[in-house]
Amino acid sequence: MSRNDGDGEEDSPKPDDKSTASISSAAHEETTQVNALNGGLEPGNFLHIDHKPRLLLMGLKRSGKSSISNVVFRKMAPHETLFLETTTTIRKEAMHSFMDFQVWDLPGQIDYLDPEFDAESIFGGVGAMIWVLDAIDNYMEPVSRLTETILHLQHSYPDIKYSVFIHKVDSLTEDFRDDTMRDVRQRITDDLYDAGLENPPITYYGTSIYDHSIFEAFSKVMQGLVPQLPTFEALLNTVSASCKFEKAYLFDVYSKVYIASDTTPIDMKAYELCADLIDIIVDMSEVYGWDRGKDQQETDPSKAVASQSAESFVSNIKGYHLYLKEINRSAL
Numbered sequence: 001m002s003r004n005d006g007d008g009e010e011d012s013p014k015p016d017d018k019s020t021a022s023i024s025s026a027a028h029e030e031t032t033q034v035n036a037l038n039g040g041l042e043p044g045n046f047l048h049i050d051h052k053p054r055l056l057l058m059g060l061k062r063s064g065k066s067s068i069s070n071v072v073f074r075k076m077a078p079h080e081t082l083f084l085e086t087t088t089t090i091r092k093e094a095m096h097s098f099m100d101f102q103v104w105d106l107p108g109q110i111d112y113l114d115p116e117f118d119a120e121s122i123f124g125g126v127g128a129m130i131w132v133l134d135a136i137d138n139y140m141e142p143v144s145r146l147t148e149t150i151l152h153l154q155h156s157y158p159d160i161k162y163s164v165f166i167h168k169v170d171s172l173t174e175d176f177r178d179d180t181m182r183d184v185r186q187r188i189t190d191d192l193y194d195a196g197l198e199n200p201p202i203t204y205y206g207t208s209i210y211d212h213s214i215f216e217a218f219s220k221v222m223q224g225l226v227p228q229l230p231t232f233e234a235l236l237n238t239v240s241a242s243c244k245f246e247k248a249y250l251f252d253v254y255s256k257v258y259i260a261s262d263t264t265p266i267d268m269k270a271y272e273l274c275a276d277l278i279d280i281i282v283d284m285s286e287v288y289g290w291d292r293g294k295d296q297q298e299t300d301p302s303k304a305v306a307s308q309s310a311e312s313f314v315s316n317i318k319g320y321h322l323y324l325k326e327i328n329r330s331a332l
Ligand SMILES: Nc1nc2c(ncn2[C@@H]2O[C@H](COP(=O)(O)OP(=O)(O)OP(=O)(O)O)[C@@H](O)[C@H]2O)c(=O)[nH]1
Pocket: 059, 060, 061, 062, 063, 064, 065, 066, 067, 068, 078, 080, 081, 082, 083, 084, 085, 086, 087, 088, 106, 107, 108, 109, 167, 168, 169, 170, 171, 207, 208, 209, 210
């Protein structure tokens, strides 16, 4: 697919044009609902059946956890989240990409630090925890709940990586957003320092479901769980250098989370355009696509890179040329 903007630009990229490759994985999602109570979370049952890195979405009620999960993994329109009901069960989203992830949305009303609670069933095997903090609400309680949680878990589960999504920042002015982010960060750092934990492994992101910030933040968190990240980055560096791309991403098409990118700085405008292009391609393939014998592709690497894979080129959109090429795990 290509487009000429009418000012004489040709469809093919020129060396000095901005070209961005988004290389996307064939992936699909599945969702399982499980009972949040201990009885429904027996280790060895579904928890440890496979060793997919697990990512937990935690935070107080109404902070926005389910909205994030629905917008990123189920393509829910952001305004539809206004009608979401309180989550009472753990919701699992599985992402089958170059690496299989599980994302668990934990109900806000359960006290996971209760000694009666079977912590191993939730936190055993967790790679990363995202703490969703509502930036437009009083954040004293979520900050103290987060620090309690980290202090409680740090000895038994020292490998968990923590991220704080300072969420709903679309409702804040830019200045207030920066102040809020600084303040939240300072409070968490101070509280943990007072409790004896210096330099906690926490990363902070300002997020909103109403723009691409949530996808960008999720991508960064996921990348922290990809052991092959340096290899992917090196491969993407090679692709960029050989093809004279300004930036190359490896996307999971269904979530628009990028598993890796080359090591040049992220250009948010280019990322947003790539994400929009993926939306268009996925929507069009749902209308005009055909069954491509997925199983055969998965098992036969030579067929995986055959001509049936999706490919798209968009010329000179806001000064960028976008090239999308579908690959899947067996092609690597
Ligand atoms: N302005 C704004 N509102 C948001 C955002 N994300 C979520 N919301 C709203 O926040 C409200 C609560 O969202 P939920 O996703 O149900 O919150 P939750 O954390 O899952 O709540 P529980 O299920 O009770 O634990 C909804 O009305 C959402 O529309 C955001 O980025 N910006």
